[in-house]
Amino acid sequence: METRYVGAPVTRNEDARLLTGRALFIDDVKLGNLLHAAVLRSPLAHARIRAIDTSAARARAGVVGIFTAADLGAMCKPGPVVVRPPPLDGVTFNARTQMPLVKDTVRHVGEPIALVVATSRYVAEDALDDIEVDYEALPVAADLEASARADAPRVHDDLADNVAAHVRQTIGDYAAAARNAARIIKRRFSYDHGCSSPIETRGVVAAWDAKADRLTVWDTTQAPVFLRNGLAGVFGFSERQVRVVAPFIGGGFGPKIMMFYPEEILIPWAAIKLGRPVKWIEDRAEHFVATTHERGQIHDAEVALAADGRILGVKDVFLHDTGAYDPYGLTVPINSQCTLLGPYVVPTYDSTFTAVFTHKPIVTPYRGAGRQHGVFVIERLLDIGARELGLDRAEIRRRNFIPPDAFPYDNKIIYQDFAPLRYDSGNYAPLLDKLLDAIGYEKFVRTEQPALRAQGRHVGIGVVCYVEGTGIGPYEGAKVQVQTSGRVSLATGVGTQGQGHYTSFAQLVADRLGVAVGDVDVVTGDTDQFYWGAGTFASRGAVVAGNAVDQAAGLVRAKILRVAAEHFECAEVDLVLGDGAVAIAGVPERTITLAALAGIANPMRGAVALGTEPGLEATSYFGPPSGATANGAHAMIVEVDPETMMIKILKYVVAHDCGTVINPLIVAGQIQGGVAQGIGNAFYEQLVFDDQAQLLNGTLADYLLPTALEVPRLEQVDTVTPSPLNPLGIKGVGEAGAIPVGALFAQALEDALELPRRGIELNEIPLSPNRLWELARGEG
Amino acid sequence: MTAPKARSVTTTVNGVRATRTVETRLLLCDFLRHELDLTGTRVGCEHGACGACTVLLDGLPVRSCLTLAVQADGHAITTVEGLAASDGTLHPLQAAFRETHALQCGYCTAGILMTLVAFLAEHPTPNEAEVRAALSGNLCRCTGYQHMVDAVLLAAPRLAGK
Numbered sequence: 001m002e003t004r005y006v007g008a009p010v011t012r013n014e015d016a017r018l019l020t021g022r023a024l025f026i027d028d029v030k031l032g033n034l035l036h037a038a039v040l041r042s043p044l045a046h047a048r049i050r051a052i053d054t055s056a057a058r059a060r061a062g063v064v065g066i067f068t069a070a071d072l073g074a075m076c077k078p079g080p081v082v083v084r085p086p087p088l089d090g091v092t093f094n095a096r097t098q099m100p101l102v103k104d105t106v107r108h109v110g111e112p113i114a115l116v117v118a119t120s121r122y123v124a125e126d127a128l129d130d131i132e133v134d135y136e137a138l139p140v141a142a143d144l145e146a147s148a149r150a151d152a153p154r155v156h157d158d159l160a161d162n163v164a165a166h167v168r169q170t171i172g173d174y175a176a177a178a179r180n181a182a183r184i185i186k187r188r189f190s191y192d193h194g195c196s197s198p199i200e201t202r203g204v205v206a207a208w209d210a211k212a213d214r215l216t217v218w219d220t221t222q223a224p225v226f227l228r229n230g231l232a233g234v235f236g237f238s239e240r241q242v243r244v245v246a247p248f249i250g251g252g253f254g255p256k257i258m259m260f261y262p263e264e265i266l267i268p269w270a271a272i273k274l275g276r277p278v279k280w281i282e283d284r285a286e287h288f289v290a291t292t293h294e295r296g297q298i299h300d301a302e303v304a305l306a307a308d309g310r311i312l313g314v315k316d317v318f319l320h321d322t323g324a325y326d327p328y329g330l331t332v333p334i335n336s337q338c339t340l341l342g343p344y345v346v347p348t349y350d351s352t353f354t355a356v357f358t359h360k361p362i363v364t365p366y367r368g369a370g371r372q373h374g375v376f377v378i379e380r381l382l383d384i385g386a387r388e389l390g391l392d393r394a395e396i397r398r399r400n401f402i403p404p405d406a407f408p409y410d411n412k413i414i415y416q417d418f419a420p421l422r423y424d425s426g427n428y429a430p431l432l433d434k435l436l437d438a439i440g441y442e443k444f445v446r447t448e449q450p451a452l453r454a455q456g457r458h459v460g461i462g463v464v465c466y467v468e469g470t471g472i473g474p475y476e477g478a479k480v481q482v483q484t485s486g487r488v489s490l491a492t493g494v495g496t497q498g499q500g501h502y503t504s505f506a507q508l509v510a511d512r513l514g515v516a517v518g519d520v521d522v523v524t525g526d527t528d529q530f531y532w533g534a535g536t537f538a539s540r541g542a543v544v545a546g547n548a549v550d551q552a553a554g555l556v557r558a559k560i561l562r563v564a565a566e567h568f569e570c571a572e573v574d575l576v577l578g579d580g581a582v583a584i585a586g587v588p589e590r591t592i593t594l595a596a597l598a599g600i601a602n603p604m605r606g607a608v609a610l611g612t613e614p615g616l617e618a619t620s621y622f623g624p625p626s627g628a629t630a631n632g633a634h635a636m637i638v639e640v641d642p643e644t645m646m647i648k649i650l651k652y653v654v655a656h657d658c659g660t661v662i663n664p665l666i667v668a669g670q671i672q673g674g675v676a677q678g679i680g681n682a683f684y685e686q687l688v689f690d691d692q693a694q695l696l697n698g699t700l701a702d703y704l705l706p707t708a709l710e711v712p713r714l715e716q717v718d719t720v721t722p723s724p725l726n727p728l729g730i731k732g733v734g735e736a737g738a739i740p741v742g743a744l745f746a747q748a749l750e751d752a753l754e755l756p757r758r759g760i761e762l763n764e765i766p767l768s769p770n771r772l773w774e775l776a777r778g779e780g
Numbered sequence: 781m782t783a784p785k786a787r788s789v790t791t792t793v794n795g796v797r798a799t800r801t802v803e804t805r806l807l808l809c810d811f812l813r814h815e816l817d818l819t820g821t822r823v824g825c826e827h828g829a830c831g832a833c834t835v836l837l838d839g840l841p842v843r844s845c846l847t848l849a850v851q852a853d854g855h856a857i858t859t860v861e862g863l864a865a866s867d868g869t870l871h872p873l874q875a876a877f878r879e880t881h882a883l884q885c886g887y888c889t890a891g892i893l894m895t896l897v898a899f900l901a902e903h904p905t906p907n908e909a910e911v912r913a914a915l916s917g918n919l920c921r922c923t924g925y926q927h928m929v930d931a932v933l934l935a936a937p938r939l940a941g942k
Binding site: 030701 | 784803805806813817818819820821822823824825826827828829830832859860861863864870874877878879881883884885886887888889890893908911912913915916917918919920921922923924925926927928929
């Protein structure tokens, strides 16, 4: 097959709409008779609600309804566990999930207490101020380590302590391996809270059509199909009675997949109850406490090394802050546990984590989804090991790489999808070589750095490696149809939050059917257009949905050839597809357009052969046996001002391997954006809570997202090791940019300030100029 | 509980005159989006930090979430809907954004386009450092900004040559 578009830097189909302001985002949904909602949220992290007085609010002009937990009746029950715990022996998992509205006990700042529906958002917010809530403040479990202790204030009274989960996974006998070690490096590593901060916050609009008996919900969800199924269950509807539309979404990054957020129940419920459509748009202040967070973990980890730097084993015991509830199960800590193994041969491993309830907002996956923490721990251990053994930091990594002939490589533990953590493919050393070459590693370390240091400049380099588990199942599907206009429609169940699905999926179809990319109209995230699917998460869209699209387009191609062969009374092998038409090879006057063929394939009168399916249409599903393992390495040269600890990134190179690339422009964008988030996570962004679990920096003026001045120009180099687990050979790339940046910053900043010479290590993320200044003065 | 005050506001938005009676507390972004149905202007933070809602007021960029609709009375506003030609031809900066893949989710894009259109009007031949400084008042969470910088450097000579 000719691949004219796959692999080419095709500009995006969706851009014209987005650039001219015509794309429909959630707050653009406009319906007749629309009401507007606002949510009253708890100002305290732990409190009992003694009484709620809504009388003044009810009296306010323009208020249509005010609802508390008591009004919800049977609807006021805990939400589902989205991801069940892994099927491992000895796993403890205490499922405690959030309520649509708090009944009696508040467990984090921002938890919803009442819903106000009014004729405008302005009036609804006025009415929030009219509501009087009598709180009895209770002791707070804020600090992760303190919350894990037996005497900590309990987040859930019915549990004996704050343990949400306890999981141990092992490979071989670490203790025995450690006895043979030349060195054991043991350290404590911590990684604190951050949040994904998409520029568009969350939102829900719901409309109940009583005559049609149908509920339509627009939602900024990354998983429209499961939201539809869930809403049907909650309200006792058939799934056919519920349509969920995920319109254009202004960034997702993971937290927009959590379900159910309280508002996802409340807004449809209010629309049905009031018989009028209702809109709720989260504001930025709400977003900081009402949308899920990530990142709080503390690791006590050790690596056993042979004298030549080879890893004999790793032991890790860590705490994971899950916040007040754990609806997303253990995806994040299991990712940390698995991703720690990296691209390295780790013969023995003993990893135990305890997920801990705290009085903080819920933790669910955010780009990287726990992988950062694992990468940080192993990369830091290798850095310290290299230093103690007198090895070069690139060399210790190279010595431990899984060799290219060892794939598929079974790590003998299970991954977040509960499949064995088996790397499908990889070739790590050539990628590291490309990276070192591109950053000029040897030259920098041998000549440039000493020369700059002699001038009094504080410059350092970092080199880190990682793997990224991507493209997990279960499955996605796609329906491809040639319209009688000649345009091609493609529908799939995944939603899109900027990943370019309208283009990369269209490229696959265009190559199969011989049409232009711009002639393929992609519909994503509308459950009326495509019924089945899981969602956009875990860097799986291109891998799982992409292969379904390619298969469906292949089936349509076969049908086109069959119908055209009948039409021309020729053999299919004599036909060629191109320019939106089918022709007999070498006989250009015998050509029929796909538009005309689509008409022929759907006759209005007459008889068809038994078994004929109408139209040039096919649906296909793809589910890989397990995830595809992408890998990469980042390197950075950074300069630090020792007075202010402000940094300047002088050079940043990303080397990555995501298998077959559909669109290099889109892949470059994914990596650049991932690195930008990684830089924020490493050096600028930290959600700061006080001992009452009050968020102290919940504005974008205080929680600092990187700007164009903090994110440098990146260089990218790549290798292509196709995945054998899907026909296209694709591996995901969505999280590759973000994962290793914390580890990279720690190594490069240590180097720039020559901290190890003074016995100082950077074993925590996020850093900041302030924190770096403290640490560099030995005030750890 | 006093009723909010209302006032008549007359603005010229993208060359079209519009008069509405609005509450004095109504934000300009809400006026544009919900009164005039010009939803291309996006709201990201409502406290002036992200820049997504940037529009031009008499040719200069303002945060429409920090501006009241009544402050726009008697002034000319340009929104993202006013950038492309009436036949749909993209503004050179819009076209460059498409060519360089300078947008992903597209939510911050309108505010960034408006900021940069004003910037390029004053700095027709910028270098990369100047572009980055101009961009630094707008937040984008998807792109890492690099392709946006490329887009501006691509569009600047095309605009200057017009």
